[in-house]
Amino acid sequence: MSETQLSSQQAPLPSHGSFQQAPLPSHGSFQQAPLPLDVAIIGGGFAGIGTAIRLKQKRIENLAIFERGSAPGGTWRDNTYPGAACDIPSRLYSYSFAPNPDWSHTYSGSAEILKYIERMVDDFALRPMLRFGHNVTGVHWDEASSLWEVTFDDHPSVRARSVVMASGPLANVSFPGIRGLDTYEGHKIHSARWDHEFDFTGKKVAVIGTGASGVQIVPELVKVAQSVKVFQRTPGWALPRTNLTTRRTTKDLYRKFPAAQSIARKAWFWGHESVALGVVWNSPLTRVVEAVGKLHLRRQVRDPWLRRQLTPDFRAGCKRLLMTSEFYPALQRDNCTLVTWPIARLAPKGIRTVEGIEHQADVIVFATGFDVSKTGTPVPITGRDGRVLADEWSSGAKAYKSISVAGYPNMYFTFGPNSGPGHSSALVYMEAQIDYLVDAISHAIARNSVLEVRADKQSEYNTDLQRRLQRTTWNSGCSSWYLTEDGFNATMFPGFASQYVGQLKSVNYDDYTVTEYRARVTAARAATV
Amino acid sequence: MAFDFDEMLVKIKDKQWALADIDWDAPGAETIGPELWTKLKPFMSDLMWIENVGARGFAAMAKKAPTDTLKEIYTYFHAEEQKHANAELALMRRWGMLDGDEIPQPNVNVKLVIDWLDKYSDQTSLAVLGTVIPMLEVALDGALVKFIVDEIDDPVCQEVFKKINSDESRHLAVDFQVIELLGHATMRKILVETVGAWMNPSLIIGTLRYIPLLNKMRDNIVAMGVDEERLYTAMRRFKKVGERSEFPKRLPMYRFISWHSGVVINRAHPYHKFADALVRATAKYPKKLLRPQPTWSKELTYEPVA
Numbered sequence: 001m002s003e004t005q006l007s008s009q010q011a012p013l014p015s016h017g018s019f020q021q022a023p024l025p026s027h028g029s030f031q032q033a034p035l036p037l038d039v040a041i042i043g044g045g046f047a048g049i050g051t052a053i054r055l056k057q058k059r060i061e062n063l064a065i066f067e068r069g070s071a072p073g074g075t076w077r078d079n080t081y082p083g084a085a086c087d088i089p090s091r092l093y094s095y096s097f098a099p100n101p102d103w104s105h106t107y108s109g110s111a112e113i114l115k116y117i118e119r120m121v122d123d124f125a126l127r128p129m130l131r132f133g134h135n136v137t138g139v140h141w142d143e144a145s146s147l148w149e150v151t152f153d154d155h156p157s158v159r160a161r162s163v164v165m166a167s168g169p170l171a172n173v174s175f176p177g178i179r180g181l182d183t184y185e186g187h188k189i190h191s192a193r194w195d196h197e198f199d200f201t202g203k204k205v206a207v208i209g210t211g212a213s214g215v216q217i218v219p220e221l222v223k224v225a226q227s228v229k230v231f232q233r234t235p236g237w238a239l240p241r242t243n244l245t246t247r248r249t250t251k252d253l254y255r256k257f258p259a260a261q262s263i264a265r266k267a268w269f270w271g272h273e274s275v276a277l278g279v280v281w282n283s284p285l286t287r288v289v290e291a292v293g294k295l296h297l298r299r300q301v302r303d304p305w306l307r308r309q310l311t312p313d314f315r316a317g318c319k320r321l322l323m324t325s326e327f328y329p330a331l332q333r334d335n336c337t338l339v340t341w342p343i344a345r346l347a348p349k350g351i352r353t354v355e356g357i358e359h360q361a362d363v364i365v366f367a368t369g370f371d372v373s374k375t376g377t378p379v380p381i382t383g384r385d386g387r388v389l390a391d392e393w394s395s396g397a398k399a400y401k402s403i404s405v406a407g408y409p410n411m412y413f414t415f416g417p418n419s420g421p422g423h424s425s426a427l428v429y430m431e432a433q434i435d436y437l438v439d440a441i442s443h444a445i446a447r448n449s450v451l452e453v454r455a456d457k458q459s460e461y462n463t464d465l466q467r468r469l470q471r472t473t474w475n476s477g478c479s480s481w482y483l484t485e486d487g488f489n490a491t492m493f494p495g496f497a498s499q500y501v502g503q504l505k506s507v508n509y510d511d512y513t514v515t516e517y518r519a520r521v522t523a524a525r526a527a528t529v
Numbered sequence: 530m531a532f533d534f535d536e537m538l539v540k541i542k543d544k545q546w547a548l549a550d551i552d553w554d555a556p557g558a559e560t561i562g563p564e565l566w567t568k569l570k571p572f573m574s575d576l577m578w579i580e581n582v583g584a585r586g587f588a589a590m591a592k593k594a595p596t597d598t599l600k601e602i603y604t605y606f607h608a609e610e611q612k613h614a615n616a617e618l619a620l621m622r623r624w625g626m627l628d629g630d631e632i633p634q635p636n637v638n639v640k641l642v643i644d645w646l647d648k649y650s651d652q653t654s655l656a657v658l659g660t661v662i663p664m665l666e667v668a669l670d671g672a673l674v675k676f677i678v679d680e681i682d683d684p685v686c687q688e689v690f691k692k693i694n695s696d697e698s699r700h701l702a703v704d705f706q707v708i709e710l711l712g713h714a715t716m717r718k719i720l721v722e723t724v725g726a727w728m729n730p731s732l733i734i735g736t737l738r739y740i741p742l743l744n745k746m747r748d749n750i751v752a753m754g755v756d757e758e759r760l761y762t763a764m765r766r767f768k769k770v771g772e773r774s775e776f777p778k779r780l781p782m783y784r785f786i787s788w789h790s791g792v793v794i795n796r797a798h799p800y801h802k803f804a805d806a807l808v809r810a811t812a813k814y815p816k817k818l819l820r821p822q823p824t825w826s827k828e829l830t831y832e833p834v835a
Contacts, residue, residue, distance in 0.1 A: 179542075305824035308651070313592055341608045342601075344545040350834075354608035356548040356615050358834045479597060 039063040039441060040150050040160035042136050042379070045074020047166035047414035047430050049117055050095055053124045054438045057097075060445065064158070065126070066150065068135040072121050074168060076114040079213070081194040081367075082220035084110035087212065087241070087323040091261070092268040092425040098123070099261050101254030107243045107323075131155075139163055140382040141408065146450050146518045148411065161517065162410040162441045167378045176208070176368045180345035180352075187363040191217060192370065198363065202226045206351055206361035208343070210327075211236060212320055214367035218336070219326035221365070228336045229359050231343060231351065235309065237293040237316040241323040269497070272424040276496050279317035279423040282476045289316040300328035309340045314478030317422055369481065383408040384452075393417075396488035400458040400511065401503055403433055409452035409515075410444060412437035417490045418465055420482065422474065424497040436504040443507065450515045457511040468494040532706045534598045541605050541699055546692050548612070548619060548833035557683040558623050568753045569681075570626045574633040575749055576673050577617040579665065581635075581826055582642050584610035586662040588825075589650035593658070599707070606700055611828070613693045619831040620686055632829055637814050638745045640822075641738040647823040649731040656711050656722050657732060660782045661739070663704035664767055664790065666697065668743070672763035676755050705770055708783055712776030723781040741807035743793055748808070761794035 038060050041048045044067030052065055071077050086093050090103040090113070098120050104112060121127060138151045142159075151157040173192045175181055189195045191213040205225040207218055210232040222228050254261035278285030293316060301307045310328070312319075331338050341353035350360035381389040384407045392398075392407070399405045402419035403412050414433045421429050444451050469475050472494045474482045482491040493500050561569065587607035594600035621627055635643060650658065674697065678690050712719075726732050751757050768787050771777045778784065792800045 303824050304647075341611070342604055344542075344547065347547075347549070352545075352547045352549070354545060354605055354612065356546070356612035357830065357832070358547055358549045360834055 034158075035062075036145075036147050036159035036161055037062055037064055038160070038445060039162045039164060040148065040158060041065040041164045041166050042139070042150070043067060043074065043166035043168060044069065044072040044130055044132070045076070045166065045168055046117060046427065047168065047434070048072075048074075048164070049120055049126060050427075050430060050434050051164050051166055051414065051438065052126050052129055053095075053097065053120065054434050055441065056124060056126075058438055058442045060438075060442060061129075063129055065130050066134040066136055066152070067130060067132050070132050072126075072130060073114045073117045075192070076110050076117060079110055079192050079194070080196070081191045081213065081217050081365075083216035083326075084213075085216060085243075086110075086113060088272075088425045089268050091265050092272065093427050095120075095427060095431055096262070096265065097431070099254075099258060099265075101251050101258075101261055103246055105243050105245055107241065136167075136379045138380045138382070139165075139411075141384055141411075143384065144518070146409070146515075162412065162444065164412050164414065164437060164441075165378075165381075165416070166414045168415055172378070173370050175366055178208075178343055178346055180347060183348055184346040184350070184364065185348045186350070186361055189363060189365050191365065191367040200224050200363070203362040204360060205229070205363050205365060206231060206359060207365045207367055208351075209233075209367035209369065211367065211369055212322060213369070215322050215324045215327040217365060217367055219324075219330035222330045222333045222336045226335065228330075229339050229351075229361065230331060230336065231339045231353075231359075232309070233342070234319075235312050236319055236322045237290065237312050238296060238310075238322040238324050238327060239289070239293055240296050240325045242325070269424070269428065273496050273498060276423040279321065280472055280494065280496075282315055282317075282471065282473045286316055286473060289321075296325075297328065300325075301332065306332070306338065309338060315473045315476045317473035318476050318478040319480040319482075320422070381408065381411070383411070393490075395486070396484050397490040398458065398462045400453040400461050401436070402493070403437055403504070404440075404451075404453035404458070404512070406453050406455035406458045409450045410441075412440065418462075418469075418493050419500070420492040421497055421500070422472075422492055428497050429493070429500055432501040432504040436507060440507045440512075443509070444517070447514070448517045450517050451509075451512045452515070453512050465494065532702075534596070534602065534703075534706075537699065537703060538598055538602050538605075541602060541609075544695065544699070546612075548616060548831075551616075551619075551685065551688060551833070553619055553623050553685065553833070555685050557685050558625075560682045561624050565681075566624065566626070569624070570621070570633075571636075572673070572749060572753050573617055573621050573626065575636065575639065575746060576677075577614045577621070577633075577829070578635040578639040578643075579673075579746075580610045580614035580617065581829060582639065582646060583662060583665055584608075584614065585643070585646045585650060585825060586658055586665070589646070589653065590655060590658050590662065592651055593655040595655075599703075602703055606703070609696050609700070613696065614829050615831065616689050616693065618829055619833070620683075620689060622831045623685065624683075627831070635826075636745065637811055637816075638738070638742040638808070640819055641811060641814065642742055643823065643826050644820055645731075645735050645738050647820075647825070649735060652729075652731065653735075654722055654726055655707075656719070656780065656782055657726050659704070659707045659711055660780065660786050663701065663708065663771075664764075664786050666700055666704060667767040667770075668760060668764045668790065668793075672760040673746075673750070675763070676750070676753075676759055680755075701770075705777075708771060708777045708780065709774055710776075712774075712779045712783070716779065719780060726782070737807065738811075740804050741811045744801070744804040744808050745811075747793075764790040764794050 039055055041051050041063060044065045048065045049072060052063060055063055069077060085107055087107065089106050090108040094100055094116060100116055134155055135153045136150055137153045140149045142149055147159045147161060148163045149157050149159050150163065173190050175190065187198055189198065200221055201224045203225050205221055205228045207214055207221065207228060208231045210230060215238065218228060218230055277283060278289040297307055297310055301310060330336055339353060339359065341355040344352045344354045347358055350358050352358045376390040376393060383389060387407050389405065389408060397417035399413060399417045402416040405411065414430055419429055419433065440451055469489045474480065474492050475489055483489050584607050587603045587610060591600050591603035591607060594603055618632065674690055674693060677686065747757055747760055750760055767790055771783060771787060792798045
């Protein structure tokens with residue numbers, strides 16, 4: 001799967017815990033009403049964990065991470081399908097403030113990445129802050145107290161001065177809207193909710209979808225299944241991927257000399273930056289990327305018709321590039337067939353395609369991605385004067401530098417609108433977001449203030465952003481999950497990662513309206529001093 | 530009223546059927562007498578291969594469709610033509626016309642067209658494919674399918690061709706709408722595209738393969754005992770439907786195809802000396818010169834379930 005996909009956190013509804021209220025802050029013990037949190041973090045995946053670490057490092061510890069699942073890790077906890085791995089090198093797909101010298105391969109598998117997240121939770125002592133089984137049902141701004149109220153479906157609500165929405169853009173999954181979906185009597189598995197109890201050995205398997213997850217699942221399934229039929233709607237550009245084992249000496253080097261690992265990370269960073277020239281913008285270098293893709297295809301697939309079926313007819317980069325050297329060989333195994341006929345419907349025993357044939361299968365694997373929220377919000381968010389963010393985003397999500405939204409003070413988004421990388425690590429972007437919002441939060445706490453981005457600054461930013469997006473591959477004509485149905489791009493950042501990181505280097509408080517924090521607790525605290 | 534491609538796409542999706550919907554072992558196969566059986570076998574084989582050729586044509590057109598909706602429609606048509614070929618193969622099997630599991634080979638004229646499509650169709654413009662494919666659909670598919678419906682009593686065959694006819698009516702509606710839209714382009718664009726297309730030797734080669742295909746089909750139809758007037762009626766229909774508005778006439782390619790259809794139905798025209806000579810020449814076409822049959826033409830199956 002793509003690393004963009006894997007930067008979110010979500011889970012099926014968990015069993016409910018017995019958490020009563022957010023922890024009381026360290027500096028007081030009021031009997032009447034629980035003191036508000038300094039920060040409520042929604043989501044216990046990479047973004048939520050990273051935010052908590054950086055806040056702690058700034059000594060902001062009156063915080064809680066609300067996670068609807070029963071363990072941290074977000075997407076990496078949930079995406080455990082065979083072959084699940086990140087398509088960005090681990091050296092770059094990790095936080096610079098939590099380097100890991102022990103990555104086993106250039107590109108790590110999901111289990112190893114999850115272990116990395118769990119290790120961060122333990123190393124930075126975050127467990128007391130994690131509130132599992134907390135499914136957020138709404139986040140509402142209370143003007144009188146200058147506090148956010150976070151409500152849950154089965155727990156008392158909590159109040160917080162700041163909220164960090166770290167729930168991820170790709171947090172929910174569902175089966176695609178194929179006709180007759182419910183009539184199929186075999187087993188259905190979604191790639192992001194893998195059923196480890198199901199034994200694929202000797203089974204007739206159908207896989208729907210050939211995106212980032214599909215190309216990783218198929219090479220594993222063909223090893224055990226009797227037959228695998230891969231149903232493809234649109235082929236993607238695939239580039240070769242060499243996954244080398246990290247030598248012990250390299251690990252030792254990184255452990256003894258962390259600077260060496262930092263250099264390796266920078267090398268990967270700038271290597272990916274150079275790819276942006278062909279992947280982000282529709283440029284002559286895009287043709288170079290396509291030529292590499294075609295060469296890769298030609299080298300691995302001999303049959304011209306199969307090559308044609310696997311050749312995309314959109315610009316490279318317009319949809320997520322696939323990094324795989326295993327997919328094409330897997331497709332050509334004797335027990336594997338690529339089906340490019342459109343799916344007409346599901347029938348009780350299999351998939352009926354428009355060429356009139358019913359492809360029977362014991363199990364259907366849906367590698368069909370996520371429900372991407374580009375025009376709404378994952379949970380209802382009500383800001384100043386009762387404004388509803390989902391309404392404001394109904395024609396496409398907009399924010400200031402992807403992090404702040406006018407009318408929603410002291411609220412910050414990780415992986416917010418137009419923060420998606422097409423060529424680099426989502427964690428590079430995420431780290432920049434986290435450092436930015438942590439600065440803003442600590443500024444607000446230190447000055448007892450409320451920060452709200454100015455509407456005019458947000459508007460200016462988005463006007464410029466959309467203008468720049470016009471020249472990108474994503475807006476070059478293909479339809480992808482990056483765009484709304486109307487073709488609005490609320491997902492990707494039109495530039496280098498270094499540009500994105502650069503714009504978040506420091507918070508320009510002139511772009512924010514700063515007002516006084518009016519919570520009752522402030523007065524109470526003042527009285528006790 | 531403006532043609533609504535989105536609405537058409539929904540209709541196409543709503544009207545899907547599968548080979549598994551048909552009881553291939555139902556009674557009625559015995560209605561095909563030995564004499565009809567002998568003549569019907571090559572006829573069905575030709576028909577099946579024409580469907581397959583049409584399918585490949587739509588696959589090429591999908592690559593050039595100017596909108597996502599039309600692209601999806603052509604993708605469906607590609608698959609539906611394949612479905613028709615599969616269903617016709619299944620009928621042949623029902624009537625005991627297959628030698629074991631072996632799929633009948635296309636005749637040399639079809640092979641030449643398959644070879645051309647495989648090599649050149651993806652590089653051929655929508656203006657060319659968008660006029661030739663409808664002609665093939667009207668002239669060959671339309672005429673032959675109509676003949677089958679009129680002459681074969683087997684109820685399973687009737688059921689199958691009722692479905693095929695229904696699909697074809699949507700294909701033709703879209704085909705002619707696209708011809709009309711192509712005719713809306715500026716004359717400069719039309720001329721540039723036309724000159725560009727004919728400057729390409731592939732179109733000349735394609736034409737030289739298309740001409741004997743039509744005449745060969747006519748010969749086969751006549752051999753079947755079909756009144757060739759059926760074919761001519763269908764070709765007249767191409768002209769009549771295409772010229773309901775002024776725009777198709779602006780397309781030189783449409784005019785050429787239309788003129789050609791007029792020539793084909795005029796037995797007295799000297800064209801036939803040339804076309805019939807090509808039929809004879811292609812019959813002697815060295816098989817060695819034909820490239821291996823492409824994979825896409827090996828995907829036909831009579832099995833409703835795979």
